[in-house]
Amino acid sequence: xxNEWPLWEVFIRGQHGLSHRHVGSLHAPDADMAIKNxxxxxxxxxxxxxxxxxxxxxxxxxxxxxxGPLFEPSESKVYRHPTFFDIPEDVGHM
Amino acid sequence: MTRxxxxxxxxxxxxxxxxxxxxxxxxxxGHAPVLxxxxxxxxxxxxxxxxxxxxxxxxxxxxxxxRSADDLxxxxxxxxxxxxxxxxxxxxxxxxxxxxxxxxxAFQSVLLGRLMTSxxxxxxxxxxxxxxxxxxHVERSADTxxxxxxxxxxxxxxxxxxxxxxxxxxxxxxxxxxxxxxxAEAGIAPDPASLRADFNALxxxxxxxxxxxxxxxxxxxxxxRNGYMHTEHxxxxxxxxxxxxxxxxxxSW
Numbered sequence: 001x002x003n004e005w006p007l008w009e010v011f012i013r014g015q016h017g018l019s020h021r022h023v024g025s026l027h028a029p030d031a032d033m034a035i036k037n038x039x040x041x042x043x044x045x046x047x048x049x050x051x052x053x054x055x056x057x058x059x060x061x062x063x064x065x066x067x068g069p070l071f072e073p074s075e076s077k078v079y080r081h082p083t084f085f086d087i088p089e090d091v092g093h094m
Numbered sequence: 095m096t097r098x099x100x101x102x103x104x105x106x107x108x109x110x111x112x113x114x115x116x117x118x119x120x121x122x123x124g125h126a127p128v129l130x131x132x133x134x135x136x137x138x139x140x141x142x143x144x145x146x147x148x149x150x151x152x153x154x155x156x157x158x159x160x161r162s163a164d165d166l167x168x169x170x171x172x173x174x175x176x177x178x179x180x181x182x183x184x185x186x187x188x189x190x191x192x193x194x195x196x197x198x199x200a201f202q203s204v205l206l207g208r209l210m211t212s213x214x215x216x217x218x219x220x221x222x223x224x225x226x227x228x229x230x231h232v233e234r235s236a237d238t239x240x241x242x243x244x245x246x247x248x249x250x251x252x253x254x255x256x257x258x259x260x261x262x263x264x265x266x267x268x269x270x271x272x273x274x275x276x277x278a279e280a281g282i283a284p285d286p287a288s289l290r291a292d293f294n295a296l297x298x299x300x301x302x303x304x305x306x307x308x309x310x311x312x313x314x315x316x317x318x319r320n321g322y323m324h325t326e327h328x329x330x331x332x333x334x335x336x337x338x339x340x341x342x343x344x345x346s347w
Contacts, residue, residue, distance in 0.1 A: 005128075026129075026130050027128060027129075027130060028130065029241060032237065033237060033241070036134070036233075036234055036237065037130040037131075037133075037134065039230075040130065040133050040134040040137050041129075041130055041133050041134075044133070044137055
């Protein structure tokens with residue numbers, strides 16, 4: 001396993017997208033080749049105008065086991081959704 | 095030789111280089127050492143075959159005999175091909191394929207840069223379109239040559255062996271003849287010898303970064319771009335590439 005290239009997560013800004021979206025992952029020896037590989041693997045059908053790559057080990061993530069304490073408390077707090085306000089029609093779509 | 099006859103030969107050289115190299119690179123599809131490189135090589139092969147459609151399409155138009163790009167690609171025999179010997183050589187290992195790719199990309203990037211100011215607007219237009227793809231090809235192949243050349247003892251040795259094997263095929267790129275003289279006089283394409291300085295600068299920079307030594311000696315295998323004598327490898331390649339059109343003439347899907 002020591003000879004394996006590190007894993008990189010790939011984020012691509014689409015043609016009309018506003019932000020970079022996670023599209024997948026790949027292996028590469030360094031950041032420069034990771035971007036090239038991402039270009040070849042994930043943008044061959046004209047999907048993007050910008051690529052970010054980050055080595056997977058640099059991403060800190062929530063643990064699946066913490067799902068309860070982290071996310072469940074917000075389930076019962078409907079008042080946090082801004083659905084109780086009357087939006088003037090002039091505002092249009094929000 | 096009229097100007098159009100010379101232009102036809104020049105266009106065959108352009109189109110046959112990209113066709114034969116494109117086919118060679120496509121042979122890696124499904125066989126590359128890692129998935130990422132497999133897809134990258136397939137992309138390169140498709141780019142080259144796409145460029146072939148433009149060069150051979152225009153060649154057929156200039157020839158005026160009603161031959162399409164497909165006719166020229168699939169219905170000529172080895173002696174009518176005008177590609178550099180370099181591009182018909184077998185793939186060898188991954189390192190040899192990438193070294194061949196880098197040497198060709200370096201040449202092609204310099205050549206296309208000049209062709210973008212061709213006096214023939216059709217040539218200039220194809221060159222402009224292809225040069226974007228080739229700019230990426232040369233960046234990628236150069237990076238890989240540096241990565242493997244300046245890599246482990248094993249990868250360094252393989253890259254040096256690849257360079258030693260391929261270098262004698264580089265000289266043919268710069269050997270001009272009557273076709274080139276006619277193209278240069280018409281302002282359509284540069285004299286190949288005039289590309290050597292830029293090519294050397296690029297190749298020497300990358301190979302020195304890759305800690306690889308350019309072999310001594312000026313000997314150059316030749317006979318590809320003028321069709322005088324191809325290597326024995328071209329016929330085998332054509333047999334694979336052309337068999338369907340030969341066995342089932344006019345087949346399409």
